[in-house]
Amino acid sequence: MHNHVLSDLPRTAMEKPDKIAYSDGKNSLTFREVYEQSRKIGSFMHKEGIYKKPVIVFMKKSPQEIAAFFGTVTGGNFYVPVDEEMPAGRIRMILENVKPPLIICDESTEKKAADFEVENCLIKRYDELLDTTINDEALTEIYEKAIDTDPIYIVFTSGSTGVPKGVVACHRSVQDYVTQLSETLGFNGDTVFGNQAPLYFDACLKEIYPTIRYGATTYFIPKSCFSFPVSLVNFLNDHQINTICWVVSALTMVSAFGTFDMVKPEYLHTVAFGSEVFPPKQLQIWRRALPDASFTNLYGPTECTGMCCFYRVNREFEEGEVIPIGHPFENRQILLLEDGKEVPFGEQGEICVRGTAVTLGYYNDPERTGQAFVQNPLNTAYPEMIYKTGDIGRYNDAGELCFVSRKDYQIKHMGHRIELGEIEVNVDSLEGVKMAACVYEDVTKKIVLFYIGEASEKDLMVAMKAKLPRYMLPNRTIKLDRMPFTANGKIDRVTLKAKAKEE
């Protein structure tokens, strides 16, 4: 098959068998190991008759987790990453949505996986799967029968109703994204990636697929490094990392505390960032520290397979100025729409995406798929899906696309996309809470939760931890005697936002 996401893996494994493909600094897999282990896992699935099914990968972030992803695709299935950071309630919702026939786990997650008692589902440790004999004939047949619109993964993103949405992406979208991103940022066989993004979102596509295409290397940077800027830069230097695609908050962590006065990244030449607004002052500190490096702003929703637009920083920005999201990659078009029509140049409209990058929709969720993936209103001649991002954008005078705001209560916090409604629904369901409302304080970047009820702030925090992923936990929890309402009876979020600012 043409366009298969793993089409480059056999060649790379042949050309660079002993080169490290993925490593966390201590534990590594070479290309030959990734190839062989993924073929064993694929063969296991074939032996069990698991084909064209969602397979849960519930493992500690590791090189082996990537081989489990590839093994799932090798077996003709699609992977659904679940992480130990996710609370049990959220994992259960994911399991109920996808109904997996198999969960791949490791020693650290084996017990938790068994506790879910999923019906008709095998639970296997990664190392057990490696006992399988590779069935070349079966794997070749699976490969040849695959088509490029077959799904390869589902990743779950925040949903305002409290139920996360599973975005399904196919070979073709990922392959095209890898091509466009790699050409734009100049990835090649000498690229050494320093990965920051978790593996349970599409953000990690930037590193894991270019690594096999070019025979590059990806290091997973330990999460603890991102709290300690000097150890973070030391990690980059120890492993000669030259390319990073991080959330803005991780870059700011380094630049805001004078880290470059002590230590500088020696090998870094390519820096990409996204998901959030980069304060010009911090960008400036980075550019001064690394005058020869390229800096690229990326933008894109999960529903459009990684990133859609890029802007290579080529000028200075004043404090308060917006760094553009620039222009779409090839094979994608951005439409700025309002009421089904394109807005005039310079005016604001909803950012809508058309092209190969648009994913297949939300898994087992026709209703919410239908709300966001819609017929292109500018085309009445034949079926053509576009994705409505809910982001508002406009073109600046230079013709560069700029992000303006959100249409709804979705926020970006520490690089994570969060529906404030999802937090509220979960908190409302807790004992001792009568009503909850969340606001995002843009200046200090804090999620502030207001609630009324008998529960103490402490008890509430403990209860929320069992329901929400850590990145969704409010940074401040404030108990009120009464909730402010607007004249027409809605929660008065303007007042709450002002209150959050005062705190």
Next chain:
Amino acid sequence: MAPFVRQNERNGMDELLKILNELHPEVDFETEDNLIDDMILDSFDIVTLISEIHDVFDVTIDAKYIIPENFNSADAIYALIQEIEEED
């Protein structure tokens, strides 16, 4: 003057505990001494903490001080604040 100094220290520690308790009301910061190794404080918490310490104590914590040993307990954080205050 000794009792007066002790009083100040107590107040400073109370201020710090207040900041910490607002971040994580569910944690007992007076006894917890593994805040980093047990992953109670994440990178967002560290950034918030440094900025609030700056506001309350007028102390700037540079990268060279942002190491795990200085953040594993309220006592360690408070000792760091005092160390930087003395340097100034």
